[in-house]
Amino acid sequence: MSPTFSPRMHRSLLAGTALLLAPMGCATSSQVGAARDEAALRTDEPPRVKPKWGLVIHGGAGVISRENLSPEREAAMRAVLTQALQAGHAVLAKGGRSLDAVTAAIRVLEDSPYFNAGKGAVFNHDGVNELDAAVMDGKTRMAGAVAGVRHIQNPIDLARLVMEKSPHVMMVGDGAEAFAQSQGMPLVDAKYFFTEERWQGLQRALEQERAKEAPPTEQGQPSTQGQTPTQGPSPATPAQPSAPGQPPAPPVPSSPGQAPTTPPPSKQPQPGSSLTPGVDPITGDHKFGTVGAVALDQHGDLAAGTSTGGMTNKRFGRVGDSPIIGAGTYADERCAVSATGHGEFFIRYTVARDICARVEYQDLPLPEAASYVINDVLVKAGGEGGVIAMDRQGHVAMPFNSSGMYRGYIGEDGTPTVAIFQQP
Ligand code: ASP
Numbered sequence: 001m002s003p004t005f006s007p008r009m010h011r012s013l014l015a016g017t018a019l020l021l022a023p024m025g026c027a028t029s030s031q032v033g034a035a036r037d038e039a040a041l042r043t044d045e046p047p048r049v050k051p052k053w054g055l056v057i058h059g060g061a062g063v064i065s066r067e068n069l070s071p072e073r074e075a076a077m078r079a080v081l082t083q084a085l086q087a088g089h090a091v092l093a094k095g096g097r098s099l100d101a102v103t104a105a106i107r108v109l110e111d112s113p114y115f116n117a118g119k120g121a122v123f124n125h126d127g128v129n130e131l132d133a134a135v136m137d138g139k140t141r142m143a144g145a146v147a148g149v150r151h152i153q154n155p156i157d158l159a160r161l162v163m164e165k166s167p168h169v170m171m172v173g174d175g176a177e178a179f180a181q182s183q184g185m186p187l188v189d190a191k192y193f194f195t196e197e198r199w200q201g202l203q204r205a206l207e208q209e210r211a212k213e214a215p216p217t218e219q220g221q222p223s224t225q226g227q228t229p230t231q232g233p234s235p236a237t238p239a240q241p242s243a244p245g246q247p248p249a250p251p252v253p254s255s256p257g258q259a260p261t262t263p264p265p266s267k268q269p270q271p272g273s274s275l276t277p278g279v280d281p282i283t284g285d286h287k288f289g290t291v292g293a294v295a296l297d298q299h300g301d302l303a304a305g306t307s308t309g310g311m312t313n314k315r316f317g318r319v320g321d322s323p324i325i326g327a328g329t330y331a332d333e334r335c336a337v338s339a340t341g342h343g344e345f346f347i348r349y350t351v352a353r354d355i356c357a358r359v360e361y362q363d364l365p366l367p368e369a370a371s372y373v374i375n376d377v378l379v380k381a382g383g384e385g386g387v388i389a390m391d392r393q394g395h396v397a398m399p400f401n402s403s404g405m406y407r408g409y410i411g412e413d414g415t416p417t418v419a420i421f422q423q424p
Contacts, residue, residue, distance in 0.1 A: 341385010
């Protein structure tokens with residue numbers, strides 16, 4: 001059982017440690033702040049944070065080690081997570097709805113190239129960004145989701161439009177984009193989503209895939225025949241956004257931002273392939289990078305939202321758990337969840353709804369329910385990832401079974417707390 005947690009008490013203890021360190025020149029003030037936050041959101045003794053109202057966010061789970069994260073990048077990511085928490089808090093502090101807080105926070109993360117959602121989304125196998133998002137209002141159980149959109153700057157906003165301005169819950173691809181336009185939401189050029197880092201991540205994933213699939217040559221070396229070029233055109237290559245309702249543009253493989261094509265049979269996933277989607281073979285990085293938020297507002301209402309580019313090297317048309325209500329995103333009147341991780345597992349184990357169902361039917365405290373599903377059910381199944389969750393009483397849970405999860409929390413006192421690693 002976890003001890004009851006008093007953020008203020010915990011912080012003052014840690015601040016004492018920080019004061020001891022600082023004069024010795026061991027840590028900068030931002031490092032001290034980071035260490036304090038990491039300890040506050042530690043996973044080995046999860047805190048029982050319980051604000052009257054508040055917001056929790058994630059920026060993806062995976063193999064995230066201190067060695068692989070430069071101090072500059074870590075600081076930049078912490079700053080964006082803090083900004084997202086503050087954007088959500090600003091809504092909640094003036095009595096706004098949890099739904100608005102969730103979308104405000106997610107928009108900040110979608111606009112940042114550091115996270116796999118909106119700008120900076122990962123590329124699919126064909127060098128295209130296909131984005132998924134969902135939002136759910138716990139009070140009304142209204143939900144909206146979009147999948148496979150390629151020209152929507154903030155997919156979370158389109159998911160909300162689907163919820164509020166259509167009779168549907170989920171819209172995909174060109175139909176979703178046509179709906180966006182009908183609602184006055186502009187389409188953006190596909191190259192808006194391009195980042196060199198994600199492009200290189202795809203190239204490494206493709207190289208790894210080819211190496212695994214190539215039949216050995218007589219010398220025992222993998223064949224190079226039939227390979228797709230590893231270097232795509234420069235980022236300046238104009239994207240070819242196809243108009244909603246139009247068929248995809250002609251195939252041009254491995255070009256960032258271009259319309260998807262049907263992969264030739266040789267590129268179809270092989271049954272039993274050991275390639276794990278989303279893993280960078282160079283860094284071993286499973287950083288999925290999806291973003292999400294859950295919030296409890298001053299009226300006692302919950303909401304959840306999730307936005308993602310999916311998983312690097314996913315096949316054209318693959319949809320993960322994020323936009324699937326009950327899998328990656330779910331909220332009702334007592335529980336709200338947003339997930340990140342290997343989506344196929346989260347879909348098959350209906351992770352978000354399973355957590356809330358355990359709260360509802362088994363009367364389990366939310367942290368226990370969330371931890372059980374992530375650290376027991378999913379671990380046994382081999383599914384990597386984590387969730388953020390809140391209940392109506394303000395209990396917060398952020399379990400993950402990977403080595404890290406970008407995450408943060410803000411309560412009514414307005415103090416943002418951001419953590420990344422498993423161990424403080
Ligand atoms: N869950 C997302 C998906 O499978 C990936 C992630 O969380 O980063 O599409």
